[in-house]
Amino acid sequence: MNLIEFNDIRKTYTIGTVTIDALAGVSFDIGEHEFVAIMGPSGSGKSTLMHILGCLDTPTSGAYRLEDHDVSELRSNDLAHIRNRDIGFVFQAYNLLPHLSALENVLLPCTYSTHIMSGRDEKVRAHELMERVGLKDRMYNRPVEMSGGEQQRVAIARALMMNPPVILADEPTGNLNSKGAREILDIMKELHADGKTIIYVTHDAIIGAQAERVIRIQDGRVVADERN
Amino acid sequence: MDLRDSFRNATRAIFAAKMRSFLTMLGIIIGIAAVVMLMGVGNGTKKSILSRMQSSGSGNLYLTAGARSNVLMGGGGPGGPGERSGVSSGAKITEEDLAYIEARVTYSIVVSPTNQTNITIKNGDTTMSGTGIFATPTYFEVDNVTIADGRMISTSDIDNRTRNVVIGATVQTTLFPNESAVGQPIRINGASYNVVGVATAKGETVGSSVDTAIVLPFSDGEKSFGVVHNVVQRTTIKCVDPTQSSAVTTEITDILTRKHKKVDFSIQDVAAMTALLTSSMTTLTTLLAAIGGLSLLVGGIGIMNIMLVSVTERTREIGIRKALGARERDILVQFLIESSLLSIAGGALGIVISVLGSDFIVSRFTTTSITGSSILLAVGFSIAVGVFFGVYPARTAARLKPVDALRFE
Numbered sequence: 218m219n220l221i222e223f224n225d226i227r228k229t230y231t232i233g234t235v236t237i238d239a240l241a242g243v244s245f246d247i248g249e250h251e252f253v254a255i256m257g258p259s260g261s262g263k264s265t266l267m268h269i270l271g272c273l274d275t276p277t278s279g280a281y282r283l284e285d286h287d288v289s290e291l292r293s294n295d296l297a298h299i300r301n302r303d304i305g306f307v308f309q310a311y312n313l314l315p316h317l318s319a320l321e322n323v324l325l326p327c328t329y330s331t332h333i334m335s336g337r338d339e340k341v342r343a344h345e346l347m348e349r350v351g352l353k354d355r356m357y358n359r360p361v362e363m364s365g366g367e368q369q370r371v372a373i374a375r376a377l378m379m380n381p382p383v384i385l386a387d388e389p390t391g392n393l394n395s396k397g398a399r400e401i402l403d404i405m406k407e408l409h410a411d412g413k414t415i416i417y418v419t420h421d422a423i424i425g426a427q428a429e430r431v432i433r434i435q436d437g438r439v440v441a442d443e444r445n
Numbered sequence: 446m447d448l449r450d451s452f453r454n455a456t457r458a459i460f461a462a463k464m465r466s467f468l469t470m471l472g473i474i475i476g477i478a479a480v481v482m483l484m485g486v487g488n489g490t491k492k493s494i495l496s497r498m499q500s501s502g503s504g505n506l507y508l509t510a511g512a513r514s515n516v517l518m519g520g521g522g523p524g525g526p527g528e529r530s531g532v533s534s535g536a537k538i539t540e541e542d543l544a545y546i547e548a549r550v551t552y553s554i555v556v557s558p559t560n561q562t563n564i565t566i567k568n569g570d571t572t573m574s575g576t577g578i579f580a581t582p583t584y585f586e587v588d589n590v591t592i593a594d595g596r597m598i599s600t601s602d603i604d605n606r607t608r609n610v611v612i613g614a615t616v617q618t619t620l621f622p623n624e625s626a627v628g629q630p631i632r633i634n635g636a637s638y639n640v641v642g643v644a645t646a647k648g649e650t651v652g653s654s655v656d657t658a659i660v661l662p663f664s665d666g667e668k669s670f671g672v673v674h675n676v677v678q679r680t681t682i683k684c685v686d687p688t689q690s691s692a693v694t695t696e697i698t699d700i701l702t703r704k705h706k707k708v709d710f711s712i713q714d715v716a717a718m719t720a721l722l723t724s725s726m727t728t729l730t731t732l733l734a735a736i737g738g739l740s741l742l743v744g745g746i747g748i749m750n751i752m753l754v755s756v757t758e759r760t761r762e763i764g765i766r767k768a769l770g771a772r773e774r775d776i777l778v779q780f781l782i783e784s785s786l787l788s789i790a791g792g793a794l795g796i797v798i799s800v801l802g803s804d805f806i807v808s809r810f811t812t813t814s815i816t817g818s819s820i821l822l823a824v825g826f827s828i829a830v831g832v833f834f835g836v837y838p839a840r841t842a843a844r845l846k847p848v849d850a851l852r853f854e
Contacts, residue, residue: 273768274848294772300847301770312765312851316461328450329770375769 219282220382220414221247221270226279228265228437239265240276241437247416249382252409254428255418262437264387267418271304271385272296284382301329305376307417309388311368313360319371320356323347326378346374350404366397373404384408386417390424402427448778455783458755459790469751470791472744473830477795477823478802480737484822485803485813487730492814494726498719504687505587506694507713508680508701510536536709538677542701549700552693553685557587558677560666566612566659567632568620575616576658577633579666587683590655595627595642602662608638611660614646633659634670682712690716734819738826744791745830752784752838763842764850777843784835785828792827796820 228240239262247253257263268274269281272288275296281288284303291299300306313322323343327334334342347356350370360368369389376384386405390398402424409415419425426445433441459466543556557580564577584590585597593614602609610631617626626640644655666672682697684690694712702708756763763776803813 268848271768273851274846294774297767297770297772297775300768306768308768308851312761312768314762314765316457325766326769329766329772329775379770 218249219246220249220251220284221416222280222282223270224280224282226266226269226276226281228262228269228274229277238437240269242279243434243437243439245432245439245442247414249414250409250412251414251416252406252429253414253416254425254431255416255434256420256422256425256431257434258420261434263418263420263434265437266434267385267387267416270416271306272299297329298331301326301331302379303381303383305373305379305381305384307369307372307376307384307386307389309391311360311365311372311392313368313371313375315360318357318359319352319363320344320347322360322371323374323378325375330379343374343378346377347371349377350374351400364397365393366400369393369397369401370404373401373408377408383414383416386415388419389417390419390421398424448782451778451782452786454779455786458759458783459786462755465751466787469747469787470794472747473741473788473791473827474744474795474798476737476741476744476830477792477827478798479740480734480826481796481799481815481819481823482802482806482813483733483737484730484819485799485815486806487726487733488816488819489807489813491723491726491730494722495719498715498722504684504690505715506682506684506690506697507715508538508682508697508710509678509713510538510676510710512536512708512711536705537673538680538710539675540677541675542704543677543680545704546697546700550693550696552689552696554693555583555587555683555685557581557583557681557683558663558679559584559681560663560672560676560678562666562670562672564633564659564670565635566616566620567635568626568629571620573616573619573657575613577670578655578658578660579663579670579672580660581663584660584681587681588655590647590660591645592642593645594625595640597642598660598662602641603664606664607662608636608665609641609662610638611642611644612640613644613654613656613658615654615656616659617643631659633661687716690714734822741826741830745788745834748784748787748831749834749838751787752780752835753841755783756780756838756842759842760845760850760853763845764847764853767845767847767850773843776845777839780839780842781832781835784839785831788827788831788835789824792824795827796823799823 223243223245226240226243227238230237230239243266255263255266265274269276272283276289279289283299286299288296288299306312313319314325317325320343323346324339327339344356347353350373352367352370352374355363355367355371360371363371384405389405390401393401405415405417406427417428425431428445430444431441432439433443540558543558547554547556560579562577564575566573566575578584580598581603582598582600585592592611595611598609598611601607610633612626612631620626620631621629626643629640631638631640638661644660646656647654648656682693684693691714694714698708698712701710766776800815803815806813
């Protein structure tokens with residue numbers, strides 16, 4: 218069964234009188250438990266693709282089905298609900314809230330959850346996740362007190378908080394040294410082994426080669442879709 | 446997102462920028478303090494005027510010669526604004542007029558004719574100036590003057606043209622600092638009199654105070670002080686039922702107009718004056734509050750300004766929160782609570798300052814009266830300001846597209 222179905226997704230930006238096709242008709246399916254890298258040079262449209270995949274942006278046209286829902290028809294509240302429940306985000310710049318501790322950052326998605334999880338269960342889970350990403354001793358540190366690799370691991374723990382089926386990572390290793398990058402990739406591989414669907418965007422061929430499947434984007438189109 | 450989280454977020458954000466939050470609040474602090482204090486001064490002034498009016502006798506009418514169209518005091522009778530004849534035309538009120546009125550009026554009234562002149566009072570080597578009030582025994586009842594020591598002027602004092610007088614409380618303390626004046630001789634304009642009573646201190650009233658006056662028998666005026674024969678300068682008429690004052694005014698006006706064949710007198714109604722003063726003081730208080738309200742408006746704009754800056758600064762945070770599942774409403778509530786908290790905290794500080802400030806004003810300048818209602822009004826206003834001026838920035842934040850907010854550097 219397909220978790221994600223992209224059917225002729227287009228995204229058009231109009232800047233002044235110039236119209237730019239960031240995505241010029243993209244179609245693909247991603248099944249459950251896949252480990253996919255989306256690759257392409259900068260300006261290829263892969264970030265736009267990522268934003269639409271993550272329901273952070275809506276396509277100009279085309280159909281996007283996520284878990285059998287037609288996401289392209291949903292309104293902002295429902296999209297917020299999907300972002301909260303179905304998708305875990307990992308960003309290049311970590312995007313942790315600087316005034317919160319690592320643990321509070323991990324707990325942040327619960328704030329917007331309609332799930333009924335008791336405050337104590339939430340804390341227990343957040344502790345477990347921090348332990349899982351190897352940051353048991355850094356729970357109460359703020360992001361500025363942590364290295365890039367540590368911050369990104371906090372971000373992964375946060376992405377896992379609501380136990381979403383999909384982890385979407387946008388250049389997750391882009392700001393990290395090779396050691397940090399390896400750690401992040403290892404965690405993602407573990408998550409994949411645990412049954413998560415992992416989709417990440419990268420322009421780095423070495424990082425991209427770690428995935429089971431690589432979708433290559435250029436000028437807003439899919440130019441290759443290969444399995445390693 | 447539950448409200449507790451929202452409040453925690455908001456207080457965090459406020460404390461994260463302490464100086465800025467305080468400066469933002471300052472506008473509200475000043476605004477609320479101004480509104481509460483100005484209303485306090487207005488209410489206090491109104492109260493003190495009212496208590497003065499009441500101590501000079503509610504339900505009293507003042508009958509004086511000469512038709513006056515005194516719009517402010519609401520008296521004047523049917524003379525109308527055109528006929529401003531005044532006393533100089535020879536108009537006068539006589540004792541016969543008063544007897545005529547008393548014989549015909551259908552309401553229950555007490556009439557107190559008085560004449561006044563400035564006098565010099567002397568006991569031994571101590572001299573003071575004061576007011577000589579030539580009055581009948583009804584004066585004490587009508588003007589609410591009670592006796593602290595001794596007795597009032599009696600009917601026999603009038604009939605026998607005695608030289609018995611009642612002195613005011615200030616006269617007693619000034620001229621007889623160490624002993625009761627009752628039974629003592631006193632010199633008024635050089636002539637010798639005998640003190641039979643001391644009036645209770647009244648404090649300030651409308652018109653001349655009895656405290657610095659000496660009450661003399663009405664009949665003594667023309668004999669010793671050159672008061673014109675058979676003329677009553679001012680007559681105070683007490684309506685036994687104060688609610689009838691307006692009807693009594695009308696009736697006396699009719700009676701006296703018939704006798705004089707014209708309106709050459711005026712009747713002022715204390716109740717009407719009080720009502721008028723009360724309403725004009727209320728207007729003044731409202732005006733003062735409105736002036737304070739202007740600074741509150743400016744404070745509100747300050748809040749809106751700083752919230753807009755805050756939204757811009759935290760665009761990325763908004764993007765992150767949206768990526769994690771925050772709905773538009775969650776973001777809206779977050780910023781609204783923040784602006785309301787700023788405003789409410791400012792309002793609370795403003796109330797504290799106004800209470801302290803009004804103590805300061807009371808001790809130096811005038812009476813103030815901070816009422817519960819003006820504090821409630823201030824609290825309500827500061828919440829309203831926070832919400833009203835917070836809505837626009839909060840909506841701006843809530844409506845940001847997640848992707849745009851995340852991209853914001």
